[in-house]
Amino acid sequence: MDIYLPIADLPVNVFLVFAMGIAVGFISGMFGIGGGFLMTPLLIFIGVQPAVAVATVSSHIAASSFSGALTYWRRRALDLALAFMLLIGGLIGTALGVWLFGVLRAVGQLDLVIALSYVILLSSVGGLMVAESLRAIVRAHRDKQAPAARPGGHTWLHGLPLKVRFKQSRLYVSVIPVWAIGLSMGFLGAIMGIGGGFILVPALIYLLRVPTNVVIGTSMVLTLVTMASATVLHAATNHLVDALLALILMVGGVIGAQFGAQAGQKMRSERLRLMLGLLVLAVGLRFAVNLFLPPGEMFSFRLMEGDR
Amino acid sequence: MSRRGRIGRASPAGRGRGLVLLACLAILGSLSGGPAAAAERLVTSLSTHRVLINSVFTGAEVVLFGAVERDAGEAPRRAGYDVIATVTGPRQTLKTLRKDRMLGIWINVDSRTFIDVPAYLAILGTRPFDQVMPEERLRRLQIGLGNVVLPQQIGPDIADVVRDDPFRQAFLRLKTERRLYVEDPTAVTLLSPTLFQASIPVPAEAPVGIYEVDVKLFADGALVTRSTSAFEITKVGFERFVATAAVDHGLVYGIVTAMMALVTGWLASIVFRRD
Structure with missing residues (x-):
C-alpha cells in the first residue's frame, strides 16, 4: 500500500517504511541506542531527500528514546542531575547544528558534509568499538576473571575546575567536559540526524567514568531532549519534518525496540559491543565507498530555496 | 510500486467517456467561433482541471481531447493535421551540480543554476517532430526537449546555452529519468482526421501548481491555430x-x-x- 508523504513529496510503501521502523527499533532496543545512524541512510536510500530524512529522523529518535528513558526511570537507572548538565550543552549544540544545517543547505554542500561526517565518525567510533570489544573477548577467554565493570583511575578531565557532585553516578567532576560532550552530541545530532547514543555511551563511560548501570538511561534523556528540540527547530526553520513519515517510523520503532531489548538482555555485553561496533563500522564504510568510488551519475540537481 | 494513474486512465472506460466528451466538443466547437483569420478552429478540453494529491496519490493521467473545426465551404487538407501539445508545469529555479574528484573523494565541484525552468514539461505529438517540419522551425517553436529554452545564470547574465552543453544535457537527462520531462512524439492519437486524444502522464513527484497545456495544430508543416488550457495540481485533505x-x-x-x-x-x- 502506497502512501503519499506530504513533506517529502513522494509516495512510499507503508509496510516497507513500517518494517524499517521495526528493524531499526529492534537494533536500537538491543543496544540501547537511538538508531538514527541507520534510519537516516535507509530513508535516503528509499528516495527521501537527505535534508528531509535528517529532520524527520529526529522525531523518530525522540519517540524511541522517551520510551527507553521511561523504562530506565522506573528502574531508577538514570542520573537526572548529570542529564541536566549534559542538556545545557546539548541544547546549545542542537541550535548550532540546526543553524549550520540551514547554511550548508543553502551553499549546496549539505550532502557532502552529512556523508563525510558519517564516514569519519562512524568508521572511527565503529573501529574503536570493534577493537575494544575484541580485546575484552580475548581477555575473557584468557583468564576467566571478568574485568572491573567500572574503568578506574582519573584522567586530566577530572582536574578541571567547576566541579560538581553527581550523587546517582557517584561522580565528582568538572562540568566543562560534561557541557562539551553535550554540546558535541546536540551538534552532531542536528546535522547528521543521529541521536548519538552510540558515541555518547562510550564517551560517558571512558571520559567521565560514569557507571554502566546509569549510563544508557542518562544518555537516553539527553537524546530525547536534543532530538525533540531538533524536531521543533528543524520544523520551525527549515520546514522539512514529515510528520506522517515520522509517525509510521516511530510506531514501528517503539514496537521493534521492545523485542530488541529482550534479545539484547540474553547476550554478553562484549559480544553486544562487538556487534554494534561492526554495524557502525559497516555503515561508515558504506558511506566511504560512495565517496571514494566514481559515482554512476556525475550530475544532480536541487531546488533553490524559496521555490517549494 | 504502482505508477498507474487514478484520474482519467486511458482505459476502455476512459476512452468511452472521451468519446462522449468529444461529441460535446463537436457541438461546442460548432457554436463558438474561433479566430476569423484561420480556416480551422481548434477546440480542446481536459479530462480534469484539478489533479488532487491525497494520501494515496501515486501519479495520475490527465487526458487531453481535441477537435478541429473546419468552415463549411473549406476543402479538407490533403496531408491531414498534426497536433503537438506542450504541457508546462510551474516554474522553478534549479541548481544542477557536477561531481568531480577532489582530494580523492567525489564531491560537487561545479554548478549551474537554471532560472525559471518548468518543473514539469511534456511535449506530445502525432508523429516524429522532424517529419512534421524542418529542424530549424522546430527550434524556433521550441518543439522537442532539445529545442526548449532553458535559461542559465552565467555570471551576471541569464542566457540559454548550446544544445550539447553538458549541464543542459544532464539536466534534461535527470528530469527525463524522473519522468518530469517527457518527449513522446506519438502520444497524440488521431481518432479521426479531425478528432484527437492524448494522455498527459503526471508522475507522483510533480510539484503542485498550474500546468499550462498549449496545443498547436499544424497542416503541411505550417502552424494553423493553437489552443491553450490549464489544469492545477493541488494537495487536498x-x-x-x-x-x-x-x-x-x-x-x-x-x-x-x-x-x-x-x-x-x-x-x-x-x-x-x-x-
Whole structure:
C-alpha cells in the first residue's frame, strides 16, 4: 500500500517504511541506542531527500528514546542531575547544528558534509568499538576473571575546575567536559540526524567514568531532549519534518525496540559491543565507498530555496 | 510500486467517456467561433482541471481531447493535421551540480543554476517532430526537449546555452529519468482526421501548481491555430493540511510533531510494561 508523504513529496510503501521502523527499533532496543545512524541512510536510500530524512529522523529518535528513558526511570537507572548538565550543552549544540544545517543547505554542500561526517565518525567510533570489544573477548577467554565493570583511575578531565557532585553516578567532576560532550552530541545530532547514543555511551563511560548501570538511561534523556528540540527547530526553520513519515517510523520503532531489548538482555555485553561496533563500522564504510568510488551519475540537481 | 494513474486512465472506460466528451466538443466547437483569420478552429478540453494529491496519490493521467473545426465551404487538407501539445508545469529555479574528484573523494565541484525552468514539461505529438517540419522551425517553436529554452545564470547574465552543453544535457537527462520531462512524439492519437486524444502522464513527484497545456495544430508543416488550457495540481485533505501547517506554522507544527513522538514513546512504555 502506497502512501503519499506530504513533506517529502513522494509516495512510499507503508509496510516497507513500517518494517524499517521495526528493524531499526529492534537494533536500537538491543543496544540501547537511538538508531538514527541507520534510519537516516535507509530513508535516503528509499528516495527521501537527505535534508528531509535528517529532520524527520529526529522525531523518530525522540519517540524511541522517551520510551527507553521511561523504562530506565522506573528502574531508577538514570542520573537526572548529570542529564541536566549534559542538556545545557546539548541544547546549545542542537541550535548550532540546526543553524549550520540551514547554511550548508543553502551553499549546496549539505550532502557532502552529512556523508563525510558519517564516514569519519562512524568508521572511527565503529573501529574503536570493534577493537575494544575484541580485546575484552580475548581477555575473557584468557583468564576467566571478568574485568572491573567500572574503568578506574582519573584522567586530566577530572582536574578541571567547576566541579560538581553527581550523587546517582557517584561522580565528582568538572562540568566543562560534561557541557562539551553535550554540546558535541546536540551538534552532531542536528546535522547528521543521529541521536548519538552510540558515541555518547562510550564517551560517558571512558571520559567521565560514569557507571554502566546509569549510563544508557542518562544518555537516553539527553537524546530525547536534543532530538525533540531538533524536531521543533528543524520544523520551525527549515520546514522539512514529515510528520506522517515520522509517525509510521516511530510506531514501528517503539514496537521493534521492545523485542530488541529482550534479545539484547540474553547476550554478553562484549559480544553486544562487538556487534554494534561492526554495524557502525559497516555503515561508515558504506558511506566511504560512495565517496571514494566514481559515482554512476556525475550530475544532480536541487531546488533553490524559496521555490517549494 | 504502482505508477498507474487514478484520474482519467486511458482505459476502455476512459476512452468511452472521451468519446462522449468529444461529441460535446463537436457541438461546442460548432457554436463558438474561433479566430476569423484561420480556416480551422481548434477546440480542446481536459479530462480534469484539478489533479488532487491525497494520501494515496501515486501519479495520475490527465487526458487531453481535441477537435478541429473546419468552415463549411473549406476543402479538407490533403496531408491531414498534426497536433503537438506542450504541457508546462510551474516554474522553478534549479541548481544542477557536477561531481568531480577532489582530494580523492567525489564531491560537487561545479554548478549551474537554471532560472525559471518548468518543473514539469511534456511535449506530445502525432508523429516524429522532424517529419512534421524542418529542424530549424522546430527550434524556433521550441518543439522537442532539445529545442526548449532553458535559461542559465552565467555570471551576471541569464542566457540559454548550446544544445550539447553538458549541464543542459544532464539536466534534461535527470528530469527525463524522473519522468518530469517527457518527449513522446506519438502520444497524440488521431481518432479521426479531425478528432484527437492524448494522455498527459503526471508522475507522483510533480510539484503542485498550474500546468499550462498549449496545443498547436499544424497542416503541411505550417502552424494553423493553437489552443491553450490549464489544469492545477493541488494537495487536498490531510496532505494539504500537513504541508500548509509545516510551512505557515512551522513552530507549532514542530511542537505537535515532538509531542506526537513523546506520546508514542509513552504509550509504548505503558503497553509493553513488564513490571
